[in-house]
Amino acid sequence: MSDMENWRTALRILRQKLHNELIEYAEKKAAGWQPYYEDDEEETFAEIRYCIRDCETRIRQGEEMERLAADGKLRHKG
Structure with missing residues (x-):
């Protein structure tokens, strides 16, 4: 499974x-x-949302890299 597929799977989950x-x-x-600490629930939701945004960012970056590679505009230093 490619990195992009892994990130998409993680995002779905x-x-x-x-x-x-x-x-x-x-x-x-x-x-x-009534929760013992209301903030615990909100913190959990915030953490999941952060992870979702991180996955979305990594997917967008990967798609951009694939697009640049397909266009021949991606240069490797080496």
Whole structure:
């Protein structure tokens, strides 16, 4: 599996994780659940969102590198 495929897979998994966590959190709140520390939940969501942004950035950079390589504009130093 290529690096790009790995990043796309990671992105898909992270998006699903965030989706599932948000649903679970909403269901708990609707049932009257009160977290011990509200910030723990928000911090978890922020960490997942950060990882999603990181994957998206790496995918965009990889796609740009592939495009430059295909156009013959990518030069290797060596």
